[in-house]
Amino acid sequence: MHELVTLRIAARALRKNKMRAALTILGVVIGIAAVTTMVSVGQSANGLVQGQFQALGTNVIVIFSGSRHGGAVHQGRGSSPTLTAGDSDAMPVDCPSVLAASPIVGAGGQVIYGNTNWPPREMVGVGTDYLTVRNWQLRHGGFFTERDITAAAKVCVIGHTIVEKLFQTTNPLGETIRINNIPFRIIGILETKGANLVGEDQDNIVMAPYTTVRKRLRGSMFNSVDVILASARSSHRMTDAESEIRQLLYERHHIPPGEPADFEVKNTTEIAKVLGIVTGTMTLLLASIAGISLVVGGVGIMNIMLVSVTERTREIGIRLAVGARGSDILWQFLIESVLLSSVGGLIGVALGISGSVGITAIINALMKGAQWPVVVSFWAAAVAMLFAGAVGVFFGFYPALRASRLDPIDALRYE
Amino acid sequence: MALIELTDVRKVYMLDEVEVHALRGVSVTIERGEYVALMGPSGSGKSTLMNTLGCLDRPTDGSYLLDGEEVTSMSRDARARLRNRQIGFVFQNFNLLARTSALENVELPLLYSPRVSSRQRRQRAIDVLRKVGLGDRMDHHPGQLSGGQQQRVAIARALVNSPSILMADEPTGNLDSRTSKEVIQILRELNGQSGITIILVTHDQDIGRNAKRTLVLKDGWIVEDTTDFSRAVGALHSHEDAPVPAPHDAVGAVYRSR
Numbered sequence: 001m002h003e004l005v006t007l008r009i010a011a012r013a014l015r016k017n018k019m020r021a022a023l024t025i026l027g028v029v030i031g032i033a034a035v036t037t038m039v040s041v042g043q044s045a046n047g048l049v050q051g052q053f054q055a056l057g058t059n060v061i062v063i064f065s066g067s068r069h070g071g072a073v074h075q076g077r078g079s080s081p082t083l084t085a086g087d088s089d090a091m092p093v094d095c096p097s098v099l100a101a102s103p104i105v106g107a108g109g110q111v112i113y114g115n116t117n118w119p120p121r122e123m124v125g126v127g128t129d130y131l132t133v134r135n136w137q138l139r140h141g142g143f144f145t146e147r148d149i150t151a152a153a154k155v156c157v158i159g160h161t162i163v164e165k166l167f168q169t170t171n172p173l174g175e176t177i178r179i180n181n182i183p184f185r186i187i188g189i190l191e192t193k194g195a196n197l198v199g200e201d202q203d204n205i206v207m208a209p210y211t212t213v214r215k216r217l218r219g220s221m222f223n224s225v226d227v228i229l230a231s232a233r234s235s236h237r238m239t240d241a242e243s244e245i246r247q248l249l250y251e252r253h254h255i256p257p258g259e260p261a262d263f264e265v266k267n268t269t270e271i272a273k274v275l276g277i278v279t280g281t282m283t284l285l286l287a288s289i290a291g292i293s294l295v296v297g298g299v300g301i302m303n304i305m306l307v308s309v310t311e312r313t314r315e316i317g318i319r320l321a322v323g324a325r326g327s328d329i330l331w332q333f334l335i336e337s338v339l340l341s342s343v344g345g346l347i348g349v350a351l352g353i354s355g356s357v358g359i360t361a362i363i364n365a366l367m368k369g370a371q372w373p374v375v376v377s378f379w380a381a382a383v384a385m386l387f388a389g390a391v392g393v394f395f396g397f398y399p400a401l402r403a404s405r406l407d408p409i410d411a412l413r414y415e
Numbered sequence: 416m417a418l419i420e421l422t423d424v425r426k427v428y429m430l431d432e433v434e435v436h437a438l439r440g441v442s443v444t445i446e447r448g449e450y451v452a453l454m455g456p457s458g459s460g461k462s463t464l465m466n467t468l469g470c471l472d473r474p475t476d477g478s479y480l481l482d483g484e485e486v487t488s489m490s491r492d493a494r495a496r497l498r499n500r501q502i503g504f505v506f507q508n509f510n511l512l513a514r515t516s517a518l519e520n521v522e523l524p525l526l527y528s529p530r531v532s533s534r535q536r537r538q539r540a541i542d543v544l545r546k547v548g549l550g551d552r553m554d555h556h557p558g559q560l561s562g563g564q565q566q567r568v569a570i571a572r573a574l575v576n577s578p579s580i581l582m583a584d585e586p587t588g589n590l591d592s593r594t595s596k597e598v599i600q601i602l603r604e605l606n607g608q609s610g611i612t613i614i615l616v617t618h619d620q621d622i623g624r625n626a627k628r629t630l631v632l633k634d635g636w637i638v639e640d641t642t643d644f645s646r647a648v649g650a651l652h653s654h655e656d657a658p659v660p661a662p663h664d665a666v667g668a669v670y671r672s673r
Contacts, residue, residue: 005526005533016514318510321471322524322572323499325492408471412510 010336024304027297028344032384034290036352039380041359042283047373049275059235063228064264082262088228095244097237102127103225105210107217112178113166121204125213133231141173141188144209152211157188159203182216298391305337305399316403317411330404337396345388349381416483419445424477426463437463439635450606452626453616459632465616469502469582470494499527503573507585509565511557517568518553524576543571563594580612599625
């Protein structure tokens with residue numbers, strides 16, 4: 001028998017029971033839609049996280065102070081964080097692949113100018129080369145000098161948002177703002193950078209010398225810094241830069257070879273990769289849960305196909321009597337169930353795509369300024385479609401086999 | 416060579432661990448173009464014989480040569496092919512596909528025969544529907560047709576593959592006497608004009624007398640094989656007059672209720 005004819009017979013059988021066919025495929029529709037949505041949203045989250053780190057700069061290496069696993073803590077250093085500004089200063093000097101490095105010390109607080117105030121998203125203490133590391137430019141004014149660092153000078157550089165919020169009319173350069181009641185003179189204004197991928201305004205920033213932040217805002221007497229950001233001379237030299245930094249810090253921290261380091265060197269791609277694994281696992285988990293509904297949908301198809309075979313026993317008998325072979329009957333019912341599940345899959349994919357677009361839109365609306373990328377995973381859609389077809393074959397096979405094995409006489413006599 | 420040659424055909428069913436002897440050694444030869452009535456009381460084995468002749472069922476023992484081919488040793492698929500090419504069925508309850516047009520019902524056997532294009536299929540179905548006088552009802556579903564019309568659709572379906580045998584199992588059982596006559600008239604014409612072999616199963620003597628030859632079955636045996644219908648009637652009555660039913664007849668009743 002021609003395959004096309006079998007397809008037509010199956011399609012005709014389904015058309016005769018539209019309501020039932022629709023309800024049957026509902027399970028598969030929901031399953032496929034859920035899988036597609038989950039995978040798409042998961043990939044969207046992944047893209048977001050990756051993008052955030054890419055925004056930091058592609059050649060950027062992040063050096064964290066040591067995680068305190070037992071033997072890594074050196075005597076005489078105490079248990080305080082291990083990175084110092086000296087480490088940062090030594091990097092461009094001793095590591096040929098490192099272009100620049102800057103210590104980072106974080107702080108928080110309210111910025112006050114005149115009778116207005118504003119909470120910057122980021123208040124960060126940096127070194128003289130920070131802008132080089134981040135590949136960021138100044139729009140007006142200048143940046144901190146070595147002298148500012150040494151003196152822990154009360155100077156700052158502000159982002160564009162701060163300018164907008166606090167200085168509607170006046171020229172901010174040379175004005176004094178107060179942070180935690182300490183006056184800071186504005187010496188520079190940063191070039192606008194816009195929002196990052198989570199929608200965080202990167203221009204909502206106040207920078208000051210790290211020494212100033214550490215001493216005056218944090219009131220810390222220690223010599224340590226939170227993190228060191230370094231940049232490689234080019235993306236090809238990332239690996240070299242990392243190993244040079246690692247070697248340098250081993251020497252500077254007097255760690256014998258073989259001992260665990262008291263610091264961690266990560267490049268942004270690596271960090272993004274780790275976070276990618278996390279979001280990937282989450283995606284997989286969500287997709288698996290969604291997959292369960294797909295299996296339930298498959299069982300629904302099997303159930304209806306079994307009912308359909310029983311209900312149409314006489315029809316099968318008639319077909320057998322006029323010369324249909326067992327395999328013809330098998331194909332008819334198998335194609336019917338595959339048709340059901342594929343149509344369900346198609347609708348499910350369409351729903352899933354609009355669902356993921358919708359969810360991203362909702363997230364973007366709820367989180368002010370967030371810009372989750374809309375990722376329509378065609379890969380996931382294709383796999384979901386294939387899976388839907390497989391569900392049809394898998395759950396349709398047994399009913400079809402039962403139909404094909406019916407005895408024509410019994411089938412014809414069936415009431 | 417005879418079209419149908421049955422030699423000592425036996426059929427034994429197992430029903431709840433009881434052996435049911437539906438056919439106890441039937442031998443009969445039917446030539447091409449014959450019009451044979453299979454008669455007998457309920458449980459006589461005529462349905463079993465009909466299913467065997469129609470290649471729907473395989474005998475337990477014996478030989479069945481259809482057009483020179485041994486059917487008993489054939490696979491399921493081979494018998495399906497044989498049914499498709501050689502045999503057309505007409506049933507008591509019409510057995511048409513519901514919610515399917517008369518035309519599509521008639522096309523059905525052709526769907527399972529290779530090398531028939533969809534245009535040929537349609538054309539042949541239309542031709543044969545016209546032949547049974549339903550040229551104006553082709554798009555009607557069985558539910559929209561009278562019993563007589565439905566049976567004519569069934570006859571058209573049986574004829575569409577130009578089979579050599581038409582098996583009619585109580586074809587008038589669900590019809591009133593007027594439409595019964597119509598159906599019988601069609602069968603007679605088919606046999607007379609097209610020379611198609613007809614095997615008619617019935618317990619109705621008024622229908623059975625239309626055949627040229629009558630086989631009377633009783634308890635799984637052929638008790639009469641005659642061209643003289645009055646003799647067949649005699650054989651039937653002798654059965655009815657039998658006061659004590661044979662033990663296997665009770666078992667036959669069990670089989671029928673299957």
